[in-house]
Amino acid sequence: MVTSLEPTSGLGKAPESWVEKHARATAMAVTLLGLGVRLWKASGTFLNPDEALHFRLANQRSLVLAYKESVTNAHPPLLTFVLYFWRLAGTSELCLRLPLVIASVAFCWMFYKWLSHAAGYLAGFIGLLFVAFLPPIVSLSAEIRQYPLLLAFVASALYFLDAAFVKNSTSRMAVFTVCLYLAIMSHYSAFLFAAALGVYALLRIFSKRPSTGLVSVWAIGQLGVLALAIVFYKTHISKLGWTESTAATQGWLSDMYLRRSYFDSAHDNPVVFVLGHTFGVFQYIFGQLAVGDVMGLFFLAAIVLLLRGKGFRDGREPRLLGILLLLVFAIAAGASLAHAYPYSGTRQVAFLIIPGVAGVSIAMARLAAGKWARGIAIAAFVLAACIAFGKARQPAMSRSDQSRAHMTNAIEFVQQNVGPSELIFTDYQSDLILGHYLCQQRPVSFEPAPADFEQFFCADHRVVSTDYRTWVLGADNFPQEWQEFVQAYKPNLGNSVWIVQAGWGVSLPEDLRKRYAEFRDPPVQSFGANIKIFKLKVGQPADRFVSSDFFFP
Numbered sequence: 001m002v003t004s005l006e007p008t009s010g011l012g013k014a015p016e017s018w019v020e021k022h023a024r025a026t027a028m029a030v031t032l033l034g035l036g037v038r039l040w041k042a043s044g045t046f047l048n049p050d051e052a053l054h055f056r057l058a059n060q061r062s063l064v065l066a067y068k069e070s071v072t073n074a075h076p077p078l079l080t081f082v083l084y085f086w087r088l089a090g091t092s093e094l095c096l097r098l099p100l101v102i103a104s105v106a107f108c109w110m111f112y113k114w115l116s117h118a119a120g121y122l123a124g125f126i127g128l129l130f131v132a133f134l135p136p137i138v139s140l141s142a143e144i145r146q147y148p149l150l151l152a153f154v155a156s157a158l159y160f161l162d163a164a165f166v167k168n169s170t171s172r173m174a175v176f177t178v179c180l181y182l183a184i185m186s187h188y189s190a191f192l193f194a195a196a197l198g199v200y201a202l203l204r205i206f207s208k209r210p211s212t213g214l215v216s217v218w219a220i221g222q223l224g225v226l227a228l229a230i231v232f233y234k235t236h237i238s239k240l241g242w243t244e245s246t247a248a249t250q251g252w253l254s255d256m257y258l259r260r261s262y263f264d265s266a267h268d269n270p271v272v273f274v275l276g277h278t279f280g281v282f283q284y285i286f287g288q289l290a291v292g293d294v295m296g297l298f299f300l301a302a303i304v305l306l307l308r309g310k311g312f313r314d315g316r317e318p319r320l321l322g323i324l325l326l327l328v329f330a331i332a333a334g335a336s337l338a339h340a341y342p343y344s345g346t347r348q349v350a351f352l353i354i355p356g357v358a359g360v361s362i363a364m365a366r367l368a369a370g371k372w373a374r375g376i377a378i379a380a381f382v383l384a385a386c387i388a389f390g391k392a393r394q395p396a397m398s399r400s401d402q403s404r405a406h407m408t409n410a411i412e413f414v415q416q417n418v419g420p421s422e423l424i425f426t427d428y429q430s431d432l433i434l435g436h437y438l439c440q441q442r443p444v445s446f447e448p449a450p451a452d453f454e455q456f457f458c459a460d461h462r463v464v465s466t467d468y469r470t471w472v473l474g475a476d477n478f479p480q481e482w483q484e485f486v487q488a489y490k491p492n493l494g495n496s497v498w499i500v501q502a503g504w505g506v507s508l509p510e511d512l513r514k515r516y517a518e519f520r521d522p523p524v525q526s527f528g529a530n531i532k533i534f535k536l537k538v539g540q541p542a543d544r545f546v547s548s549d550f551f552f553p
Helices: 025-043 048-057 063-070 078-089 095-117 119-133 135-141 147-165 171-184 188-209 214-235 250-257 270-286 289-308 318-337 347-367 371-390 404-417 430-437 480-489 507-515
Strands: 423-426 453-458 461-466 496-502 531-538
Touching: 025 078, 025 095, 025 119, 025 135, 048 063, 048 078, 048 095, 048 430, 063 078, 063 250, 063 289, 063 507, 063 531, 078 095, 078 171, 095 135, 095 147, 095 318, 095 347, 119 135, 119 347, 119 371, 119 480, 135 270, 135 461, 147 171, 147 188, 147 347, 147 507, 171 188, 171 214, 188 214, 188 318, 188 347, 188 404, 270 318, 270 347, 289 318, 289 347, 289 371, 318 347, 347 371, 404 430, 404 453, 404 496, 404 531, 423 480, 430 496, 496 507, 507 531
Parallel strands: 423 461, 423 496
Antiparallel strands: 453 461, 496 531
8 A cells, every 4th residue: 555564644744743753652552541441341240141152152171062062153163262262261251351352452553553554644543543442342342252353353464465565575465364364264244354355455466566476375365265265154154044035144143133234125225225324334333323424424535535546645555445445335235235244333344343444534634634633633522422422232231230240149149049949940141141150150061951942050050041042031922931931841830930131131020010910010139220030930820821820929
């Protein structure tokens, strides 16, 4: 992108401020501050259901078992491998999240280095401010998820790809290839980014005519990407949610909460769908609806400026950069139109943080006319608005409700009040959390269970859970699930069964009271808003469906 990998300040002017003169040191300070924010975010809260699931898959007695468990999930296995070995260092929430925090900080730094070299120090610094402190990115970076690994490896791949072309370096091209492979092993959305990088690299090859050795290393690496795609498809992707009417790559994602993230020709206009969901991506990245819409306009302005190629100095190639940023979004939208991948304002499109924030940062740097004080002030104003008025997208738990102290108290309550002979009945998301904490972070050993149920025995308690198809119990499905539970396990009349819920959208006792007059107020133990425990007794069948087989004590 530049004739040298040493970025210049602003638009070629002399440094105008202390920050500009000490841009690298200031960027390092911002990155370290971002680390501090992430460490705070990652500490003091219990694992959410998705985090507990990722750790459960990795928390096995052998690496082979961990891999076998990983293929039951909709992601490639790298995170499972990382957690399998990292758990030896500790299993506290902060310790388990620490590799992802480190990866997210590496992403911030590599993103800054790439964008600085591609569009100037000011754009790079503005971009660093956003990826270091935007609340949705911080939250994503402080959870046990694949996205921090994905972002770190994609940003690194971008940097080393540009470095390889600028320096005509086969070693840097090899590092680019390794980073791209690791990104793909982190999250399947990396294939979409890899497609954009493939086109971008071809354009650079045809425009700059690099050495044959460099092109050969790149071509061999691309064959490796193709090989990875074939292997993952045959061994994993093709087995996810395959039905006669649903593509394997779409799988369970479109059947559940991401249904509207896929284009539906029966209800959607393709142009309206792409435009609306593109702005939804920016709403997700910035965590505030109005700000996200404005930042979407900034991105479009940046694309126009880059494609026109005017006003950029220092040997940069703005048109190629503009094509790259636009192409990543176009491929992501096209994948949704083809029902291959979701496209909307959700974490599943986290890879779009890279082109999205890059475009916005370039537009802000141009708006500031290369003046650092003005550019930083604009970015700070946007950040302040996002932090002050932003709202977390669902599903989410507030930090106070997700306090680790609530989980400690809930587990103590179970240990003190639930007898060894009493069953615990729960839904799948609660089973993930309960298994993690009740079993004290040891591997959960499942026992044979009736169809549509899972069960395990831990700390003198037997836990029975619905399977993954019933993620959460609510007023709509609880009566039927309870009846199936009673029929399958046949607890004696009058026996107590404890209902434990933990996770997102926990409101079963309140919903039952609102929906059914037959339910008297049961004594519910609440530990924050996201952990609820109450007790039912198996009763005589009644004529009415909703009260057949149970009553409150």
